[in-house]
Amino acid sequence: xxxxxxxxxxxxxxxxxxxxxxxxxxxxxxxxxxxxxxxxxxxxxxxxxxxxxxxxxxxxxxxxxxxxxxxxxxxxxxxxxxxxxxxxxxxxxxxxxxxxxxxxxxxxxxxxxxxxxxxxxxxxxxxxxxxxxxxxxxxxxxxxxxxxxxxxxxxxxxxxxxxxxxxxxxxxxxxxxxxxxxxxxxxxxxxxxxxxxxxxxxxxxxxxxxxxxxxxxxxxxxxxxxxxxxxxxxxxxxx
Amino acid sequence: xxxxxxxxxxxxxxxxxxxxxxxxxxxxxxxxxxxxxxxxxxxxxxxxxxxxxxxxxxxxxxxxxxxxxxxxxxxxxxxxxxxxxxxxxxxxxxxxxxxxxxxxxxxxxxxxxxxxxxxxxxxxxxxxxxxxxxxxxxxxxxxxxxxxxxxxxxxxxxxxxxxxxxxxxxxxxxxxxxxxxxxxxxxxxxxxxxxxxxxxxxxxxxxxxxxxxxxxxxxxxxxxxxxxxxxxxxxxxxxxxxxxxxxxxxxxxxxxxxxxxxxxxxxxxxxxxxxxxxxxxxxxxxxxxxxxxxxxxxxxxxxxxxxxxxxxxxxxxxxxxxxxxxxxxxxxxxxxxxxxxxxxxxxxxxxxxxxxxxxxxxxxxxxxxxxxxxxxxxxxxxxxxxxxxxxxxxxxxxxxxxxxxxxxxxxxxxxxxxxxxxxxxxxxxxxxxxxxxxxxxxxxxxxxxxxxxxxxxxxxxxxxxxxxxxxxxxxxxxxxxxxxxxxxxxxxxxxxxxxxxxxxxxxxxxxxxxxxxxxxxxxxxxxxxxxxxxxxxxxxxxxxxxxxxxxxxxxx
Numbered sequence: 001x002x003x004x005x006x007x008x009x010x011x012x013x014x015x016x017x018x019x020x021x022x023x024x025x026x027x028x029x030x031x032x033x034x035x036x037x038x039x040x041x042x043x044x045x046x047x048x049x050x051x052x053x054x055x056x057x058x059x060x061x062x063x064x065x066x067x068x069x070x071x072x073x074x075x076x077x078x079x080x081x082x083x084x085x086x087x088x089x090x091x092x093x094x095x096x097x098x099x100x101x102x103x104x105x106x107x108x109x110x111x112x113x114x115x116x117x118x119x120x121x122x123x124x125x126x127x128x129x130x131x132x133x134x135x136x137x138x139x140x141x142x143x144x145x146x147x148x149x150x151x152x153x154x155x156x157x158x159x160x161x162x163x164x165x166x167x168x169x170x171x172x173x174x175x176x177x178x179x180x181x182x183x184x185x186x187x188x189x190x191x192x193x194x195x196x197x198x199x200x201x202x203x204x205x206x207x208x209x210x211x212x213x214x215x216x217x218x219x220x221x222x223x224x225x226x227x228x229x230x231x232x233x234x235x236x237x238x239x
Numbered sequence: 240x241x242x243x244x245x246x247x248x249x250x251x252x253x254x255x256x257x258x259x260x261x262x263x264x265x266x267x268x269x270x271x272x273x274x275x276x277x278x279x280x281x282x283x284x285x286x287x288x289x290x291x292x293x294x295x296x297x298x299x300x301x302x303x304x305x306x307x308x309x310x311x312x313x314x315x316x317x318x319x320x321x322x323x324x325x326x327x328x329x330x331x332x333x334x335x336x337x338x339x340x341x342x343x344x345x346x347x348x349x350x351x352x353x354x355x356x357x358x359x360x361x362x363x364x365x366x367x368x369x370x371x372x373x374x375x376x377x378x379x380x381x382x383x384x385x386x387x388x389x390x391x392x393x394x395x396x397x398x399x400x401x402x403x404x405x406x407x408x409x410x411x412x413x414x415x416x417x418x419x420x421x422x423x424x425x426x427x428x429x430x431x432x433x434x435x436x437x438x439x440x441x442x443x444x445x446x447x448x449x450x451x452x453x454x455x456x457x458x459x460x461x462x463x464x465x466x467x468x469x470x471x472x473x474x475x476x477x478x479x480x481x482x483x484x485x486x487x488x489x490x491x492x493x494x495x496x497x498x499x500x501x502x503x504x505x506x507x508x509x510x511x512x513x514x515x516x517x518x519x520x521x522x523x524x525x526x527x528x529x530x531x532x533x534x535x536x537x538x539x540x541x542x543x544x545x546x547x548x549x550x551x552x553x554x555x556x557x558x559x560x561x562x563x564x565x566x567x568x569x570x571x572x573x574x575x576x577x578x579x580x581x582x583x584x585x586x587x588x589x590x591x592x593x594x595x596x597x598x599x600x601x602x603x604x605x606x607x608x609x610x611x612x613x614x615x616x617x618x619x620x621x622x623x624x625x626x627x628x629x630x631x632x633x634x635x636x637x638x639x640x641x642x643x644x645x646x647x648x649x650x651x652x653x654x655x656x657x658x659x660x661x662x663x664x665x666x667x668x669x670x671x672x673x674x675x676x677x678x679x680x681x682x683x684x685x686x687x688x689x690x691x692x693x694x695x696x697x698x699x700x701x702x703x704x705x706x707x708x709x710x711x712x713x714x715x716x717x718x719x720x721x722x723x724x725x726x727x728x729x730x731x732x733x734x735x736x737x738x739x740x741x742x743x744x745x746x747x748x749x750x751x752x753x754x755x756x757x758x759x760x761x762x763x764x765x766x767x768x769x770x771x772x773x774x775x776x777x778x779x780x781x782x783x784x785x786x787x788x789x790x791x792x793x794x795x
Contacts, residue, residue, distance in 0.1 A: 051681055077683030085681060091674035102671050106683035154683060
């Protein structure tokens with residue numbers, strides 16, 4: 001049931017500056033793929049272009065058999081592409097339950113939505129007793145759980161995440177990445193953008209390295225973890 | 240920061256704190272300046288004619304006294320925060336009162352001995368006489384009395400600040416009850432007069448101007464005592480949801496009963512409040528739920544009113560001749576269509592730009608109506624007159640009270656629709672858009688469709704209010720549709736609590752009902768409007784009756 005995500009020659013520009021240049025990649029159904037790169041390499045821009053939140057200059061985006069290049073964001077969600085935005089961006093004055101429910105906004109089947117809510121609460125048991133609490137009053141880790149749960153509630157084929165471990169304590173990072181693996185094991189294709197390259201490469205099937213808006217290297221997670229250039233540039237130690 | 244936050248936070252006050260002495264002088268100077276301004280704009284003389292407690296204290300004296308009490312209170316609180324003992328804190332309060340008294344006395348001496356009348360009409364010998372309690376007007380003795388009274392009031396305010404929290408609240412509630420009874424004497428006197436069995440009480444409680452001294456003592460002590468008793472008996476506390484339900488029922492009882500048992504004037508005020516409730520429920524959908532700042536809201540009110548006029552008037556311009564009951568849904572529908580058409584171009588801009596765009600829209604509608612181009616159809620500045628009153632089987636609605644109940648029924652209907660919408664799928668989508676437009680879009684919400692729907696529903700409610708307004712007045716004129724109406728409705732929402740339906744009712748009562756009941760004070764009634772705005776935003780930033788979710792956050 002999962003769909004392939006295929007990007008070809010994607011170019012995104014801010015005025016005269018091309019932040020993303022001719023980027024092409026393919027994420028196979030059920031894969032966990034990560035994009036690593038430094039600040040300003042264009043990672044978030046790629047994700048926002050995928051989700052339709054950023055106008056693109058050129059290229060095509062395909063989800064399964066559908067060309068979604070020119071679809072508005074809400075239609076992409078309905079087709080099975082869902083995002084966990086950078087910095088979590090919950091609705092702070094709505095309750096945790098309301099935040100999760102609104103994730104399923106594009107869906108109509110009440111029973112299936114209720115079942116998915118139960119699954120999210122199994123994934124993040126901590127959220128169970130937080131249902132009526134305002135999302136803005138949660139800790140950073142709990143907020144990240146809600147943000148991931150909210151995106152999963154749309155029952156996506158492809159889930160894209162922007163820096164889900166940003167600013168979290170190491171144990172919480174473990175928890176978040178474990179949950180991400182569980183989501184992936186449940187058949188959801190995952191595209192993960194991370195600055196924490198080491199942790200991302202550890203769990204990724206495949207990875208791309210984005211530098212100044214271009215893909216400069218691809219490989220399996222293990223290959224890139226061992227690659228001397230990567231170790232130097234992104235993992236912070238010499239080969 | 241979203242424009243929604245800017246709207247709410249622009250009403251709030253932020254202050255920096257300094258040393259206790261400086262704070263005391265500042266508080267005193269502030270109170271003194273407020274008192275001087277109050278006197279020199281002419282408000283003092285007008286409010287001096289009205290007693291709060293008969294033959295004891297006038298409204299003007301009460302206001303000035305409240306300024307100084309507040310100054311002393313603030314000075315003492317600030318000193319106590321710096322670790323001062325109670326006696327020292329009261330000393331700082333006295334200092335604040337002294338400063339306020341000195342400033343006020345100096346200003347009065349200036350008025351008495353230097354002619355200021357050419358610049359300030361209110362700086363008259365009458366003012367000097369009004370604040371002379373001992374000695375000759377303008378004499379040193381009279382000034383000394385003011386300074387002494389100021390110091391005393393500052394100390395009393397400071398002493399109140401040193402009380403335990405529950406007792407402080409009790410004192411405040413006692414004073415507020417007394418002031419309320421005195422200020423709204425006519426409402427309560429009418430209530431007593433018309434209630435069976437209580438008519439005999441009326442002359443005992445209310446004198447010609449205000450409350451009788453004995454009744455004043457009973458009211459103040461009774462209210463304070465009740466507050467203390469309730470405070471200490473609330474174990475176990477009543478559940479928040481139960482309390483809200485009780486408060487809701489009380490509000491409904493108040494809405495139904497009060498206009499019934501008092502005079503025609505109160506019914507007319509209640510009618511106006513009802514119309515504003517209708518409008519505010521409309522804006523509540525736009526601003527309270529979807530977060531769309533709309534400063535041109537009055538445009539839809541006007542569309543509804545003119546539709547009613549053109550459908551029900553005997554004027555030759557009238558397009559059709561319908562009964563009120565057919566014209567009402569027609570006006571609502573046309574206002575909704577207008578909302579949809581206006582919304583299409585306007586809703587593509589965001590936040591602050593939306594506020595400006597809608598502001599322009601409201602003005603365009605008003606200018607169009609007065610323009611020569613539309614005069615053959617809409618009557619220009621002469622408006623359209625002779626709009627038929629609604630009738631039902633030979634029975635015609637013509638008193639304000641009947642219109643009030645019409646507005647009340649419509650408001651209940653609209654309230655129900657609002658409530659259902661708020662708790663529906665689209666209601667959740669509106670809240671999400673209000674909180675974070677980008678994320679809402681990323682979650683699959685069609686921004687344009689959701690916003691257009693909010694704008695259309697809001698416009699429909701405003702149009703309904705406009706139609707009832709036109710039928711009540713019997714005529715429509717362009718000058719009835721000023722920007723001030725949009726601003727009033729916006730302020731009602733902020734004061735009542737954005738996104739809260741009971742808040743809409745409370746906000747309308749406070750901002751529309753109270754100033755109307757204070758009509759005897761002329762333009763100065765807006766002073767109370769301003770005070771209500773500032774005090775509410777200072778003490779209850781979420782509004783007088785906040786929406787449920789946010790209330791829970793403060794309880795937690």
